Amino acid sequence: MPTIEDIILNHDRRGINALRPHLPEDFCTQAAQYLLEHPGPVIIATGFYIIMSDAPETDGPPGAFAIGNAIRELGHPVAYAADDPVAGMMANLLSQQGDSSPVIDFPITGDAAKNYQAARNAIAEHEPSLVVSIERCAPDAHGTYRNMRGVDISDKTARIDRLFELGIPSIGIGDGGNEIGMGNLLDVVEAADMLPDYPAITTCNHLIASSTSNWGGYGLVAALSVEAGRNLLPDLETDAACIRYLVDAGAVTGVTGAHDYLVDEFTLEENAAVLQELHDYVASNLKG
Template identity: 55%
Template sequence: MFIEDLILENDKRGIADLKQLLPNHFCIDAAELILTKPGTVLITTGFYILNAKSPETDGPPGALAIGNALKRLGYDVHFVTDHQTLELMQHLCSKDVNLIEFPITSYEKSISFSKDIIAKLEPELLISIERCAPDENGVYRNMRDLDISDNTAKIDLLFELHDNTIGIGDGGNEIGMGNIRTGIVNSNTLVSYPVVTTTNQLIISSVSNWGGLGLVAALSLKSGHNLLPSESDHSDAIKTIVDLGAVDGVSGIRDYLVDGFSIPENLVVLRKLNDYVNSNI
């Protein structure tokens, strides 16, 4: 069993069926891309839950784990999100990490903002985890195919302007899922309006946070150091954002859940990844 198998366990949406469309070791491939691009990295996350009028719990904890791992490897980490998720990231991140608020605005202004960010920071790499992308009509939709465009910044435009990109998702409507769009179109369990945004590397997982942890596990193997968060730190990250108003992405309920999985269930995945890393470093 490999990292990719661990993060696709307990799949409730059918995303694991599309594993055959990706390289066998897609987490390792993504880690190798990262390690060839030292310097500044932008990480984006944040998915708005329409019925709760709040961001969800999937994404920020995984983004935090990736960011902390990259900082330990010497990267200059910047997080990019919109105002819906900004407060969550402010409380999760240390004070020495830069946060960029991407405005929810028109396509033209979003393109201009994206170009300004890239020109100013000159990032070597962009990483997205659980961040909505548009379908072929430019509409941002949730898992129920409802339009959330008015509550979603067009951060995906950054990925159209850069050559080194990684996407992490679990449902078919996230940045990077354009890589396997045909498979999503033919699925009966994933979104009905697949996105078009592609990335150089794509990580799929049963829960996007698990995909983020899988990437950190792969970075650990390639670097020779276990970079995964502790169980207490990962648990605290979930609790912190729920206490700030984040909700479970499946039910829309403000509870210590991530896509319907309890904190203990999430920690089982982290524990398995830790065991795998410690056995293979």
């Protein structure tokens, strides 16, 4: 049977597998164990701006919700961190689901003092034992926030990465080399043919790489499920409904910017097939 890491790195269209030899063989399991070693409130950051469509993408929030729901099932509170308009989309969906988890709406500003203050305020209010990022842009060595094509999106990106500079235990999930956590493998990303020439510098304690970031989120939850002894993954329809909601609210697919029910050009059916593989893995490997 394939491992969790095999499943989430399958169908690689961006060359992210270049990172795999430089990560632990069981990087999802190690991240899950690390999360369980730091019980308590968790802040989950997500949301990525797609400049060609002037809209956020569908990759990130579904995985964030999957992680958040799993953590809540384990008895710990969750807060989400995003910027406009993702923060509003997430808050509306949570409200519809009867989930009172707060969404921290980070300001989009180039003022360094305000950015650090926003991060400190979030830490003071929610007192997280851990911070998680999934598909969240981080700056390059020049302080510029760039998409996969190297285009500057700084003026549309809140500096949520500041949360990861304050000494809080952290997990980063990404699929492109320009996200929070990819600073762990800065030189590897920079040298990879298909990955950005200006990689993100923000580091984390545990990095998860995947073909699309949502799958990395599902992979973390699958590993948590095995460690916890119960399946914490979302069911296929709940996950598909989340993606459909985001698209209906204005989100787009990240690769082409199309306003369609896609995540990085993967269809709902292709996405569901990966999630089903993880369900099958969990069913075969539950402990206890």
